[in-house]
Amino acid sequence: MADGPTRRIRRAPSIDADAQVPVAIVGGGACGLTAALMLADAGVECVVLERDAVPSGSTALSSGFIPAPGTRVQRAHGVTGDSPERFAADIQAKAHGRASPVRVEAYSKAVGPALDALQARHGLDWILLDGFLYPGHSVHRMHALPQKTGAALMARLQSAAEAAGVPVLTQAVVDTLVVNAEDRVIGIEYQRPDGQRETLGCEVLLLACNGFGGNASMVRELLPEMAEATFGGHVGNDGSAILWGETLGARLRDLGGYQGHGSWVTPQGALMSWAVIMEGGVQINREGRRFHDEAQGYSEAAVHVLAQPGGIAWNVFDAPLLELARGFPDFCDAEAAGALRRCETLTDLAGCIGCDEAVLARTLSALREKQPQSDGRVFSRGLEAPYFAVKVTGALFHTQGGLDTDDDMRVLNADGKPFANLLAAGGAAGGVSGDAVWGYLSGNGLLSAVAGGYIAARTAVALVTSREQMK
Structure with a gap:
């Protein structure tokens, strides 16, 4: 594995800790805070350790959209026929x-109850995106929350954690796991901004510290097609969980899986909603041509866009789709x-893109035929002037591979047996996207975070209860 930050395993029979807690959670994103809230509901004390001054992570940089079947909100909207299956x-x-059958089944069953619990007990008022x-x-x-942003989701989770009395220790960079001879985690060591080191003992450890998208050397080794791509995720995604896992002899899974995005606005560095593309917008390269079936997904679109001249494409749409786009805060930003860019005529649009007008005319004319395009996509209507265009590139958002776990989020060793008290969820664990970019289903990242955190909390409660009964 490629080099990364210093992440150590220290072997010791016991730990002289500054404090002791039943459950320690490394990472204060959606996964860590969801787990912490569920632990608070169960009356189990925990501490969340977050490297940043304000918890944000990949969640704050996302659109904040979470897929879930069978929720109260879904039923209230009259959506029938959905189920975990x-x-x-x-x-x-x-x-x-x-994708891992174990985690697919576990997450699809858990995410609905997780959202309902966050709504009923912690005031997260979900809306259903049904347009x-x-x-x-x-x-x-x-x-999503009504604001439709990941930043709003993180803010709401933080306020819920504060209201529930969950301790969130910020600016605490965990760099060492303390493990005894039986591979049981007995504590962690972390560093404060002033260089002071502190130790926390725990009965259960949950790694909720995301993936390795911010570790350039690991990306070059494991995701070479994205080595030069813009990273739109959180720099704290440095591969810590994988590095600790390797040293412990944990099993890894799906390290080739990741979420890309083919609609990273450049040079502004913002995300444009893929809803515009799904509802009839297109991606045009500098030659004036479409170059892939955009309806397949925004993740694999990143690779297709990066393969175009200059790694650039233009999202092209018209007035009705502009109205749709303006319903998303990221686009408004x-x-x-x-x-x-507003283009009154086809000539203006060709000039904006820098392509041959005749080629562009043929590309847009084909949309009106309502027949399958050469890539299989069918359009219900063509685009009408005035045209609108946004310059985009492909970006890497977050990785989907990580520590292999069983269905209760316990990390597995090389023999497939669970460690006694080490859990991983969210981006720290292998996800449900398989081992390639095209396996990413919209929302898989926050699905893994919220469902994984929910399940991990349930497991931690059982482990802590069991230990107390043995005392």
Whole structure:
């Protein structure tokens, strides 16, 4: 494995800790805070350790959308026919059957109850995004807070944690796991901004510290096609969980899986919603041509866009789709930053893109035929002037591979047996996208975070209870 930050395993029979807690959680993103809230509900004390001054992680940089079947909100919207089984089938269809069956089943069953619990007990008022279907989803099941941003989701989770009395220790960079001879984690060591080192003892450890997208050397080794791509994720995704796992002899899974995005606005550095593309927008390269079936998904679109001249494409759409786009705060931010180009005529659009007008005319004319394009995509209508265009590139958002776990989020060793008290969830664990970019179903990242955190909390409660009964 490629070099990474210093992440140590220290062997010791006991630990002289500054404090002791039943459950320690490394990472204060959606996964760690969901787990902490569920632990608070169960009356089990925990501490969340977060490297940043304010918890954010990949969640804050996302759109904050979480897919879930069978929720109260979904039923209130009259969505019928969905179920964990149907959701699991959609996940595996997108991953071509290469996603972990254990985690697919576990997450698809847990995420609905997790969202309902966060709503009922912690005031997260979900809405259902039912105006369009995200790629790969057979029904409307994408949930969000009314603000429709990951930053809003993180803010709400933080306020819920504060209200529940969950200790969140910020600016605490965990660099060492203390493990005894039986491979039981007995504590962690972390560093404060002033260089002071502190130790925390624990009965259960949950790694919720995301993946390795911010570790350039690991990306070059494991995801070479994204080695030069813009990283749109959180720099703290440095591969810590994988590095600790390797040293412990843990089993790893699906390290080739990741979420890319083919709609990273450049040079402004913002995300443009893929809803515009799914509802009839197109991606055009500098030659004036479409170059892939955009409806397959925004993750694999990253690779297709990066393969174009200059690694650049243009999202092209018209007035009705602009109205849809303006319903998403991320797009509004990009527009405010000057990303949107208005083109009154085809000639203007060709000049904006820098392509041959005749080639572009043929490309857009084909959309009106309502017949399958050469790549299989069918358009219900063509685009009409005035046209709108946004310059985009492909970006890496977060990785989907990590520590292999069983269905209760316990980390597995090389023989497939669980460690006694080491859990991993969210981006620290192998996900449900298989081992390639095209396996990513919209929302898989936050699905893993919220469902994984929910399950890990349940497991931690059982482990802590069992230890107390043995005393």
